[in-house]
Amino acid sequence: MVEDNFTDSQLLDGGCLTQKVTTILLNQIFASKISGDSAKLALHLVGYEQDVSMKFVFGNKLICPDAWTAKEVTFDQKVCMKSVTQDGNIYNPSGTLSGGSKPSTLGILIKVQALKKVEGLLKDHQSKLEVIKKGWQDAIKESNATHISLASIDLLNKLLIGLS
Known part of the structure; x- marks a missing residue:
C-alpha cells in the first residue's frame, strides 16, 4: 500500500x-454505501470505518442474513456488490457462487455483528437502569419525608393530648 x-x-x-x-x-x-437494514456493509461491522486499508478490505462486501437478500443485493444493478450470507455462502456479481461451509473469517464478522447488537442492548438497559435508580432514590427521599411528617404529627398529637 x-x-x-x-x-x-x-x-x-x-x-x-x-x-x-x-x-x-x-x-x-x-467504501461503497448502501441503504436498508437487511444487508450490512462489512466495514460497519468491523468498526474501523476511517481506516483506509479497512475500507479496501471490507468496503465493498455486504453481510446478509439470508440467501434471498444476498442474491437481491448482489445482482441488483444499483448495488452490484459481493455479499456473504450468515451461513457462509458467497455471492459475487461476476456470477460465481461459493459456499457450503462457513469460512473462518465470516465467523468473526458475524460475531462482531452480534457483539455490536449486544452492546447496543446493554447501553439501552443501562440507561433504563439509571432511570429506575433515580426513581428509587426519589421514592426513598419521599418516604423519609413522609416518616418525618408522620413523626411530627404524632408529636403534635401527644402535645395536644397532654394540654387537654
Whole structure:
C-alpha cells in the first residue's frame, strides 16, 4: 500500500523493487454505501470505518442474513456488490457462487455483528437502569419525608393530648 500516485511512481520508476509487485493507492480507496437494514456493509461491522486499508478490505462486501437478500443485493444493478450470507455462502456479481461451509473469517464478522447488537442492548438497559435508580432514590427521599411528617404529627398529637 502506498500513499498516492506520486509515491507509487517513485517506487516503480526508481528501480527500488527487485520483483513484480502490486500496489494499492490509499488515496483511491472508497467504501461503497448502501441503504436498508437487511444487508450490512462489512466495514460497519468491523468498526474501523476511517481506516483506509479497512475500507479496501471490507468496503465493498455486504453481510446478509439470508440467501434471498444476498442474491437481491448482489445482482441488483444499483448495488452490484459481493455479499456473504450468515451461513457462509458467497455471492459475487461476476456470477460465481461459493459456499457450503462457513469460512473462518465470516465467523468473526458475524460475531462482531452480534457483539455490536449486544452492546447496543446493554447501553439501552443501562440507561433504563439509571432511570429506575433515580426513581428509587426519589421514592426513598419521599418516604423519609413522609416518616418525618408522620413523626411530627404524632408529636403534635401527644402535645395536644397532654394540654387537654
